Amino acid sequence: MASAARLPELSAVPWRSLVDDAYLRRQGRLWTFFMFCHVVPFIGIGVGLLLLNLLAAPVAIAAFLHAWIIPELYALRGANVVRRRNESNASESVAQGLLGDLLDHDARELQRSTGLALQEGELGTWLVGQAGALLLRKRRVYCFCVKATDASLPPSDRIAHLLLALRSDEQGFATVANLASMGAVESPPTPSSKAAASRTYRAPMYLALAAWSNNARRWTSCPT
Numbered sequence: 062m063a064s065a066a067r068l069p070e071l072s073a074v075p076w077r078s079l080v081d082d083a084y085l086r087r088q089g090r091l092w093t094f095f096m097f098c099h100v101v102p103f104i105g106i107g108v109g110l111l112l113l114n115l116l117a118a119p120v121a122i123a124a125f126l127h128a129w130i131i132p133e134l135y136a137l138r139g140a141n142v143v144r145r146r147n148e149s150n151a152s153e154s155v156a157q158g159l160l161g162d163l164l165d166h167d168a169r170e171l172q173r174s175t176g177l178a179l180q181e182g183e184l185g186t187w188l189v190g191q192a193g194a195l196l197l198r199k200r201r202v203y204c205f206c207v208k209a210t211d212a213s214l215p216p217s218d219r220i221a222h223l224l225l226a227l228r229s230d231e232q233g234f235a236t237v238a239n240l241a242s243m244g245a246v247e248s249p250p251t252p253s254s255k256a257a258a259s260r261t262y263r264a265p266m267y268l269a270l271a272a273w274s275n276n277a278r279r280w281t282s283c284p285t
Contacts, residue, residue, distance in 0.1 A: 067230050070237045073237070077236050079232045085203065100132065135244065139202070142241050143193045145191070146216060157173070176190060180224060189223050191208065196235065203240060203243050204240070205238035
C-alpha cells in the first residue's frame with residue numbers, strides 16, 4: 062500500500078522519522094514500561110499501607126483507585142480519536158455513497174454500522190474514523206489522532222480523505238498522525254470482554270475490533 066510518493070504533510074513534521082515496524086515495537090515497549098511505572102507504585106503503596114496499619118485502609122483504597130483509573134483514562138483517550146459524530150443531511154448521504162465506493166462489501170457494512178473504515182496495510186490493520194485511526198497489530202492497538210484540515214466536510218468525506226492518504230503513503234500517514242494512546246487488545250474478543258470494551262471503547266469500537274479479529278485469519282499479520 063505504501064508508495065514512493067510521500068504525503069506533502071510530512072514537510073510540516075521534518076523532525077519525525079518515518080514510522081516503521083521497529084518504531085512501533087519500540088513505542089509499544091516504552092508505553093508498557095511507562096504504564097507499569099504509573100500503576101505499580103500505587104498498588105505497592107496500597108499494599109504497604111494495609112500491611113502497616115489496617116486503619117490506613119481508606120488511603121490504600123484511594124491508591125488502588127488511582128492504579129485502576131490511570132489505564133482507564135488512557136483507554137478513553139485512545140477511544141476518543143475515533144469517536145463517531147453523526148450528521149444526517151444531504152451532503153453526508155452523498156459522501157457516504159462515495160466512501161462506500163472505496164470499500165469492499167464487508168468493510169462498507171462495517172463502516173456504516175460503526176463509523177470506522179477497515180483497511181489492511183503493511184504496518185498492520187487500520188480502522189479509520191473521522192478524526193483519527195486505530196492501528197491493530199496482533200494484540201496491541203495504536204491510537205492515532207489525525208483529521209482532514211477542512212472542518213466543513215461531512216463525516217464520510219473526512220474518512221475518505223484519511224483513507225486515501227493512508228492508501229497512498231501508509232508510513233507517511235502514521236508519521237504525520239499524533240500517537241494519542243496505546244494499549245493491548247484481546248484477539249479474538251470474547252463475550253465476557255464485551256461489557257468492558259463497551260464501557261471503554263463504546264459499542265461501535267467493540268464491533269469494529271471484533272470484525273478485525275474475525276477477519277484476521279485472512280490477512281498476513283505484521284510481526285510484532
